[in-house]
Amino acid sequence: MIETRALSVHLTGKPVLHDVSLSLPRGKLTALVGPNGAGKSTLLTALGRLIAPASGEILLDCVPLNTIPAPELALRLSILRQEGAVGPRLTVRDLVSFGRYPHSHGRLGVTDRAEVERAIDRLDLAAFSDRYLDTLSGGQKQRAQIAMVLAQQTDVILLDEPLNNLDLAHARRVMRIARQEAEAGRTVVVVLHDLTVAAAYADHLVALKAGRVAASGRPDQVVTEPVLSDLFDTEVTVAEVGGRRVVLTL
Amino acid sequence: MSPSRLAAPAALVLLVGISAVTGVASLSGGEWWILGVSRLPRTAAALLAGAGLAVAGVIMQMLARNRFVEPSTTGTAQAAGLGLVAVTLVAPGAALWLKMAVATAAALIGTAGFLALVRRLPSRDPLLVPLTGLVYGGILGAAATFLAYERDLIQYVDVWMNGELSGVMLGRYEFLWAAGALAIAAYVFADRFTIAGMGEDTSRSLGLDYPRVVALGLVIVAGIAAVTVVTVGMIPFVGLVVPNMVARFAGENLRRTLPLVAMSGAGLVLACDILGRLIRFPYEIPVGTILGVLGALVFLWMLNARR
Numbered sequence: 001m002i003e004t005r006a007l008s009v010h011l012t013g014k015p016v017l018h019d020v021s022l023s024l025p026r027g028k029l030t031a032l033v034g035p036n037g038a039g040k041s042t043l044l045t046a047l048g049r050l051i052a053p054a055s056g057e058i059l060l061d062c063v064p065l066n067t068i069p070a071p072e073l074a075l076r077l078s079i080l081r082q083e084g085a086v087g088p089r090l091t092v093r094d095l096v097s098f099g100r101y102p103h104s105h106g107r108l109g110v111t112d113r114a115e116v117e118r119a120i121d122r123l124d125l126a127a128f129s130d131r132y133l134d135t136l137s138g139g140q141k142q143r144a145q146i147a148m149v150l151a152q153q154t155d156v157i158l159l160d161e162p163l164n165n166l167d168l169a170h171a172r173r174v175m176r177i178a179r180q181e182a183e184a185g186r187t188v189v190v191v192l193h194d195l196t197v198a199a200a201y202a203d204h205l206v207a208l209k210a211g212r213v214a215a216s217g218r219p220d221q222v223v224t225e226p227v228l229s230d231l232f233d234t235e236v237t238v239a240e241v242g243g244r245r246v247v248l249t250l
Numbered sequence: 251m252s253p254s255r256l257a258a259p260a261a262l263v264l265l266v267g268i269s270a271v272t273g274v275a276s277l278s279g280g281e282w283w284i285l286g287v288s289r290l291p292r293t294a295a296a297l298l299a300g301a302g303l304a305v306a307g308v309i310m311q312m313l314a315r316n317r318f319v320e321p322s323t324t325g326t327a328q329a330a331g332l333g334l335v336a337v338t339l340v341a342p343g344a345a346l347w348l349k350m351a352v353a354t355a356a357a358l359i360g361t362a363g364f365l366a367l368v369r370r371l372p373s374r375d376p377l378l379v380p381l382t383g384l385v386y387g388g389i390l391g392a393a394a395t396f397l398a399y400e401r402d403l404i405q406y407v408d409v410w411m412n413g414e415l416s417g418v419m420l421g422r423y424e425f426l427w428a429a430g431a432l433a434i435a436a437y438v439f440a441d442r443f444t445i446a447g448m449g450e451d452t453s454r455s456l457g458l459d460y461p462r463v464v465a466l467g468l469v470i471v472a473g474i475a476a477v478t479v480v481t482v483g484m485i486p487f488v489g490l491v492v493p494n495m496v497a498r499f500a501g502e503n504l505r506r507t508l509p510l511v512a513m514s515g516a517g518l519v520l521a522c523d524i525l526g527r528l529i530r531f532p533y534e535i536p537v538g539t540i541l542g543v544l545g546a547l548v549f550l551w552m553l554n555a556r557r
Binding site: 048049050070071072073074075078079081087088089090091094098099101102105106132152 | 505
């Protein structure tokens with residue numbers, strides 16, 4: 001479980017998050033939603049300890065995040081960032097294997113190899129696991145990055161827009177994996193743009209607007225016309241299709 | 251994979267054999283001492299400098315997260331030269347190991363300065379990084395030249411900046427084994443450097459102490475460059491061309507590719523040295539000049555092939 005208390009985060013001197021107090025429960029899939037620039041990615045980055053808060057604190061299982069040694073944190077928390085810059089020329093399997101680094105420190109054992117293969121299979125990467133990343137499409141690269149995060153096998157999984165570049169079949173596959181991970185008792189936090197996807201898969205939604213929590217709760221509490229119209233400052237229609245909430249913006 | 255794994259060592263052995271019998275003095279008159287005093291030390295110097303510089307190049311590329319940098323285009327070699335000029339001015343009679351230490355320290359500071367500089371550049375245009383490095387190295391080199399010119403040390407600067415192996419003899423190249431040792435140290439930490447190449451955030455997500463990995467890489471790069479500058483002079487392009495060629499065929503997972511990088515660097519410098527001994531026989535062309543021409547051509551081809 002992750003908690004934030006009165007969390008404020010600045011980026012290049014400018015405040016991006018103000019006074020965010022949240023509880024992200026274990027065993028649940030939490031979706032972070034909100035307009036562009038609301039601070040969703042910044043919040044995720046702070047939860048992953050990649051930026052230090054300006055004030056307030058973050059607790060991981062009741063322990064302040066900044067007191068956990070880096071090698072231990074890498075065993076407990078993993079994060080998918082929005083596409084990083086160009087890295088070394090690696091094969092898909094090499095990249096996923098580096099997800100095991102916190103466990104193996106470079107010497108892959110039997111368990112490590114099994115986890116790598118499992119992550120490759122779960123993301124449907126087996127057909128090109130020996131290809132170099134720079135020969136893959138954007139969606140294939142994205143899946144390889146997600147597989148790397150999964151291979152890390154941590155209690156907390158933070159995913160920043162994992163559905164970027166994914167076709168509809170693979171988007172569904174990734175959301176199902178996120179659910180399975182949550183049901184296995186992990187804390188899964190996902191930044192999502194598609195509110196229909198968020199409503200369908202998340203247990204818990206946190207809506208951010210201009211760096212503050214605008215709403216939070218179960219999908220049926222947050223995915224409603226008044227809340228969303230207010231959140232995005234535009235008319236939003238919520239329809240029910242086959243028992244699911246579908247968000248229409250046109 | 252497996253034929254190419256054998257090809258590199260086999261080619262190296264062949265080159266060593268050719269190097270041993272190539273030169274003005276003939277071995278046929280029973281002059282075997284030449285082998286031990288001159289030919290083999292020269293061969294070893296070429297191999298060590300080549301392997302070291304290629305490894306230094308690939309590590310520099312991981313730390314700068316840019317394919318187009320190497321110790322001679324990031325101010326590393328020029329800073330080492332500047333340090334050498336400074337220590338020669340202050341303490342002309344200093345022991346060689348002391349000069350080496352000052353050169354390494356200067357190279358370390360110079361390279362750290364380069365990394366601090368390129369961190370501020372927009373990551374959109376990868377060619378800005380080597381361009382900045384060339385200008386930065388040019389300024390450091392100019393400072394060294396100016397200091398040396400004022401005190402009549404200019405010929406030393408020439409010797410340090412232009413790699414040349416004809417002066418290598420038993421007892422005058424042994425510091426280069428330190429470059430070999432540093433290359434082996436790089437192999438021990440190979441995974442960390444590959445991860446560093448994925449950037450600071452990924453490194454930290456995987457539990458690495460990123461500043462420490464950078465510091466470690468800087469020590470290895472600066473050490474190799476300084477030792478090379480002091481003993482045989484800077485040999486350009488090895489650290490650029492070799493890692494890029496290896497990346498094309500074998501990727502950049504350093505745990506796997508570093509031995510190939512080291513062997514290819516060793517082979518390239520030795521082959522160019524042999525070429526330098528043969529082109530104008532019985533005269534010699536410095537290995538740095540040969541690599542300057544060859545390396546520039548390969549570099550241009552690489553830039554073109556990028557598209």
